[in-house]
Amino acid sequence: MKTILMATTALAMSTYALSAGEIAPTDVSYTDGAVAMSLSGQPGDAAEGRSIVGNKKKGNCVACHAVSDLADVPFQGEIGPSLDGAGDRWTEEELRGLVANAKMTFEGSMMPSFYKTEGFIRPGKAYTGKAADDTFGPLLTAQQIEDVVAYLITLKE
């Protein structure tokens, strides 16, 4: 249960800082839920994205979504729709918006916002149960979001 959903490692959080060309979580602009520009200013790496989607300690998207391409990852969830064919259903810009903050596309969605740092009720320090401190950062970094988006685009039926 400890790492049931996505867990950015403590290390990644404490070293979290914006690098050149990155858009801060508080500066992302959404148009009908979509985000036009790369959040890191760089293209994403689909192979890295694949590992983030399946990894308990990173995106852990499979806690809620099934992905046939990740057949090697056991226990895929059934809270959200299967991500198979996500690359057909959505554009890159829409997928970026969905991963960064799905609530901009689906109002009240249960899906967590992976690139957001404000507006939480009783935010904690990762999975410790303690209050958040100055190491608090978004669930995924700008580059990790881009990597995940690059992977999702490859998911065609």
Place this chain on the structure above:
Amino acid sequence: MYNNKTVLGALGGLLMTAGLAIADPVDDTLILNEETELVTRTAAPAHMADVVDEVISGWHFRGVETRAMQADDFDNPGMIFVEQAEDVWNTADGSEGKSCSSCHEGSDSMKGVKAVYPKWNEGAGEVRTLEMQINDCRENRMGAEKWKYTGGSMQNMIALISSVSRGVPVNVAIDGPAQSTWEQGKELYYTRTGQLELSCANCHEDNYGNMIRADHLSQGQINGFPVYRLKNTKLNSVHARFKGCVRDTRAETYKPGSAEFTALELYVASRGNGLSVEGPSVRN
């Protein structure tokens, strides 16, 4: 009891291990020690009629072995702690030289008590959990030290008091003086906390029956507490469970024994009004 249910149950267990999702709670009947049939699913209480039709014990969401363990006192590891508490029940402690039995006679005199807790305490002017009541007896009647809220001595005693109520329907009062506490608990139940912005309802009302990673989500009922978990091989209190679930939303948790968790406990208990008291139950 139909035999084919057992067969289906076994099949369910197999499919689960193979990684295939079983969406629905298992169709099975909990018969305690081959004699007492417990109510593990029933019509939702009136105050929940607009959110779910049926309330279902967590027992239905567990695997075939775990369910079987709970059905037999010899197989239920939680019953070892009940026996330990039975000794404590009769042992004097504290400056007054009294035991629980000095005031209450046998532990079976507690039948029905677990079903109505948390409960309004007129003298104290607050809603109290069973843990709070036990510590009140220890401090003020026995002159003994308080037990740690989620600790072994306390949860063993809760398990004993629960065990004598098994089969009695949960029936906590939510009106009258308890109402404002109940409403506070309801508010907490629906608040999306932490960095994951998840409420109890997101998982246990909207998604019970669904898999969240390797976990088969139940309705998060508390009629089976304290719960013996195979995972940590001890009795787990309601507030420890709440704390774990809130922590998993990447939130700052409340403390066991806090006013917030007491209110939440009253509310969650009321969502199970009509289910049999089952504690100590067995879960993975």
